[in-house]
Amino acid sequence: MSEPAIIVRNLSKRYRLGVIGRNTLRDEMIYRWHKLLGRDPAQHMGKVTTRKPVPVAATAAEDDPNSFWAIRDVSFEIQHGEVIGIVGRNGAGKSTLLKILTRITQPTSGEADINGRVGSLLEVGTGFHPEFTGRENIYMNGTILGMKKREIDRRFDEIVAFAEIEQFLDTPVKRYSSGMYVRLAFAVAAHLESEILLVDEVLAVGDTSFQKKCLGKMGEVARKGRTVLFVSHNMAAIRNLCQKTILVVDGRTTGPLETTEAMRKYLRGALKETGQWINPMAHEPGRRTIEKIEISQHGNVARETLISEPITFSFVLSDTARQQPCLVGLMITNSEGVIVHHSLDIYDPTSEKTLSTGNREAVIPPHALAPGEYTLSCSLGHPQESVWDSLPEVLRWNVIGDCPRMMQFPAHLWKGAAGPGMVTWTHLQDDNK
Amino acid sequence: MSGSEAQVYRTRIRADQPWWKIDWHEILEYRDLIWLLVQRDFASVYKQTVLGPLWFVVQPLATTVVFTVVFGRIAQIGTDGIPPFVFYMSGTVLWNYFAGCMNGASNSLIGNASLFQKVYFPRLIISISQVFSQLLYFLFNMAVFLSFYFYYLFLTDARIHPSWWILALPLLVAQSAIVGTGVGLWLSALTVKYRDLRFMMAFLTQLWMYATPIIYPASKIPERWRWWISLNPMASVVEFNRFAFFGVASLTKSEFLCGVASGIFLLVTGVLVFNRVQRNFVDTV
Numbered sequence: 001m002s003e004p005a006i007i008v009r010n011l012s013k014r015y016r017l018g019v020i021g022r023n024t025l026r027d028e029m030i031y032r033w034h035k036l037l038g039r040d041p042a043q044h045m046g047k048v049t050t051r052k053p054v055p056v057a058a059t060a061a062e063d064d065p066n067s068f069w070a071i072r073d074v075s076f077e078i079q080h081g082e083v084i085g086i087v088g089r090n091g092a093g094k095s096t097l098l099k100i101l102t103r104i105t106q107p108t109s110g111e112a113d114i115n116g117r118v119g120s121l122l123e124v125g126t127g128f129h130p131e132f133t134g135r136e137n138i139y140m141n142g143t144i145l146g147m148k149k150r151e152i153d154r155r156f157d158e159i160v161a162f163a164e165i166e167q168f169l170d171t172p173v174k175r176y177s178s179g180m181y182v183r184l185a186f187a188v189a190a191h192l193e194s195e196i197l198l199v200d201e202v203l204a205v206g207d208t209s210f211q212k213k214c215l216g217k218m219g220e221v222a223r224k225g226r227t228v229l230f231v232s233h234n235m236a237a238i239r240n241l242c243q244k245t246i247l248v249v250d251g252r253t254t255g256p257l258e259t260t261e262a263m264r265k266y267l268r269g270a271l272k273e274t275g276q277w278i279n280p281m282a283h284e285p286g287r288r289t290i291e292k293i294e295i296s297q298h299g300n301v302a303r304e305t306l307i308s309e310p311i312t313f314s315f316v317l318s319d320t321a322r323q324q325p326c327l328v329g330l331m332i333t334n335s336e337g338v339i340v341h342h343s344l345d346i347y348d349p350t351s352e353k354t355l356s357t358g359n360r361e362a363v364i365p366p367h368a369l370a371p372g373e374y375t376l377s378c379s380l381g382h383p384q385e386s387v388w389d390s391l392p393e394v395l396r397w398n399v400i401g402d403c404p405r406m407m408q409f410p411a412h413l414w415k416g417a418a419g420p421g422m423v424t425w426t427h428l429q430d431d432n433k
Numbered sequence: 434m435s436g437s438e439a440q441v442y443r444t445r446i447r448a449d450q451p452w453w454k455i456d457w458h459e460i461l462e463y464r465d466l467i468w469l470l471v472q473r474d475f476a477s478v479y480k481q482t483v484l485g486p487l488w489f490v491v492q493p494l495a496t497t498v499v500f501t502v503v504f505g506r507i508a509q510i511g512t513d514g515i516p517p518f519v520f521y522m523s524g525t526v527l528w529n530y531f532a533g534c535m536n537g538a539s540n541s542l543i544g545n546a547s548l549f550q551k552v553y554f555p556r557l558i559i560s561i562s563q564v565f566s567q568l569l570y571f572l573f574n575m576a577v578f579l580s581f582y583f584y585y586l587f588l589t590d591a592r593i594h595p596s597w598w599i600l601a602l603p604l605l606v607a608q609s610a611i612v613g614t615g616v617g618l619w620l621s622a623l624t625v626k627y628r629d630l631r632f633m634m635a636f637l638t639q640l641w642m643y644a645t646p647i648i649y650p651a652s653k654i655p656e657r658w659r660w661w662i663s664l665n666p667m668a669s670v671v672e673f674n675r676f677a678f679f680g681v682a683s684l685t686k687s688e689f690l691c692g693v694a695s696g697i698f699l700l701v702t703g704v705l706v707f708n709r710v711q712r713n714f715v716d717t718v
Contacts, residue, residue: 136473
């Protein structure tokens with residue numbers, strides 16, 4: 001098979017943001033009436049309803065301010081047997097791309113060819129009926145996903161075993177625990193016999209051991225030489241499963257690139273504009289404060305940082321503050337509001353620092369913070385005076401667990417406020433030998 | 434994979450798909466789904482009810498009793514000399530099938546929007562499965578009707594003259610499905626844009642029922658309204674059915690053919706309009 005599995009050529013999809021309210025029969029009639037009288041209906045109706053975006057024809061004006069391109073001029077090719085990750089921020093167009101490829105919606109322009117049977121998994125448990133038993137739902141869900149009845153017959157035992165619901169096979173799924181429900185749903189989808197699998201973020205469900213099993217299954221699917229397109233926010237999962245990755249930024253794609261390269265690009269571009277905080281009050285005359293704070297990694301200002309690399313905070317002080325000896329403090333709070341860390345620039349246990357002047361820099365060593373979202377608060381002042389300025393929650397950033405070993409424990413289930421690097425483990429020799 | 438399964442699947446995604454193009458082969462590929470949807474519809478109706486499948490018998494009986502009392506006894510609308518009980522039932526049996534198909538199809542897009550947003554399968558499948566699951570209810574209805582029919586035919590001296598046209602019943606059933614699905618598909622496509630229609634559905638169905646000779650014989654229709662019979666495809670279906678079972682009817686050949694033609698027209702246009710709307714409808718719901 002020399003033909004690529006997926007060929008996408010100049011695919012675009014445009015949505016309109018607001019439309020003139022013609023969503024009810026009444027509006028349509030008023031619209032027609034004004035048209036009939038030769039008036040401009042928009043003026044007379046006056047009502048602009050903002051609802052969910054609707055698609056517009058490709059012929060609409062290019063620079064129409066009321067529309068936006070969810071996907072713009074996307075082209076790429078994927079060969080048979082490749083496992084490709086798709087990364088991008090929320091709203092970048094990943095899901096729209098997947099929805100077009102799964103034919104849930106049509107593109108505004110462009111085309112795509114898929115050679116091979118397609119299975120898609122955009123949500124677990126699509127079409128489950130609560131009144132029906134697990135057995136009935138396996139068949140229902142399987143056929144909705146495009147399987148034939150005899151294919152399900154053939155893999156039925158495998159599905160049941162994978163979902164671990166043997167005893168509950170003839171119980172209505174409404175009596176299932178949510179864990180059982182999700183396990184069953186994933187099990188059906190994981191056993192699709194399609195050559196090409198399109199998967200959206202679906203692994204963020206179930207308990208840890210089940211997630212591990214799902215990722216294992218995905219890896220198995222990949223090794224069997226099937227083509228997989230995998231959208232995920234779980235960087236570790238993408239690193240582990242995908243040789244290549246497509247990067248989606250503002251509706252345009254780059255790649256497929258080598259996953260490590262795509263990852264680097266993604267993280268670098270992820271939040272150049274907001275890994276930095278500039279104090280709007282800094283230029284008030286005589287104000288002693290911090291003018292600018294940046295979070296960076298490898299010299300790149302970023303809002304997303306990798307756990308495996310040191311994270312640097314730099315504090316640029318305002319002109320008046322910079323010339324006087326002072327203390328700078330920082331406080332890091334996690335997404336649950338727990339203060340993970342609090343320190344002042346003179347309290348470095350390894351040196352005998354005294355109050356100093358000038359800008360500061362602080363470094364978090366690798367693996368010190370657990371993956372997750374953190375908020376940075378700062379303050380500065382002098383021990384003999386009151387606090388000069390306090391800057392609560394000025395920056396928020398993410399620590400991403402990119403370490404391949406973390407695969408075994410998905411990022412959001414990584415326990416504890418501090419990272420695994422807080423403790424150093426040593427393997428001791430057995431003295432009895 | 435065995436030989437028969439080594440089929441080459443290809444998906445072509447185009448922005449400018451012609452509006453008349455429908456992939457029938459694909460629908461055939463999903464036949465197992467159609468069958469499961471039929472089973473699901475059927476089973477979910479009586480799950481957790483006391484009477485269970487008995488409802489399929491109780492429902493048509495209750496309606497007929499109401500019709501007999503209200504229209505036969507109180508309003509005293511004639512029935513062309515046919516025993517009122519079987520007269521009403523002969524009309525409702527096909528009408529209910531038609532209305533079932535119409536309702537199923539008209540709700541197929543909006544009612545399954547959350548499903549269609551997450552997975553693709555040919556969206557006509559829902560309407561097709563409705564035709565078959567409604568057929569099951571129809572068979573229950575028909576069995577009830579036939580038992581009363583035979584009672585009146587053999588055990589009473591009611592004026593009933595069955596004709597060989599009874600054998601054409603499957604064609605009448607098909608015509609009901611064609612008209613119901615055709616109109617239903619039109620409605621489902623329009624409902625995507627105009628939600629108002631959803632609230633008008635029940636009213637429209639009822640209005641149409643009274644405009645069809647179900648509670649009155651077609652012979653009662655004044656001459657100047659007679660053209661309506663040829664325009665309303667369900668009128669000719671119901672009237673033909675009465676003719677086949679009771680040998681009494683006022684229906685001309687041209688009226689019947691007109692009904693058939695308008696039914697087919699409704700289905701063909703309905704499928705095309707539906708096909709055009711379903712492509713992008715998930716973006717608007």
